[in-house]
Amino acid sequence: MTGRSRGDVGHLEQMRSWFGRPLWEREPPDADAYFGKALRASPSGTRLGRSQALTTYFLFLELRHKVGIHRMTGRVIECRSTR
Numbered sequence: 001m002t003g004r005s006r007g008d009v010g011h012l013e014q015m016r017s018w019f020g021r022p023l024w025e026r027e028p029p030d031a032d033a034y035f036g037k038a039l040r041a042s043p044s045g046t047r048l049g050r051s052q053a054l055t056t057y058f059l060f061l062e063l064r065h066k067v068g069i070h071r072m073t074g075r076v077i078e079c080r081s082t083r
Contacts, residue, residue, distance in 0.1 A: 007053070012054070024058075
């Protein structure tokens with residue numbers, strides 16, 4: 001695993017821990033609360049790294065697992081940051 005991959009996984013693990021549920025259940029207000037409140041005092045590089053990791057994660061889910069997740073959960077995965 002590359003350094004970037006480890007960093008992304010670490011960011012995702014921290015966001016998952018804060019959220020307390022699978023990240024694909026996250027909605028825009030949850031992201032607003034996390035980035036606007038929980039990370040308010042964090043350095044901009046931390047916020048940027050986490051937002052990039054989250055974007056990459058949702059793009060991957062949307063491209064590779066959208067149908068399966070919808071079948072299992074009824075949720076439609078969509079990376080809204082690229083729309």
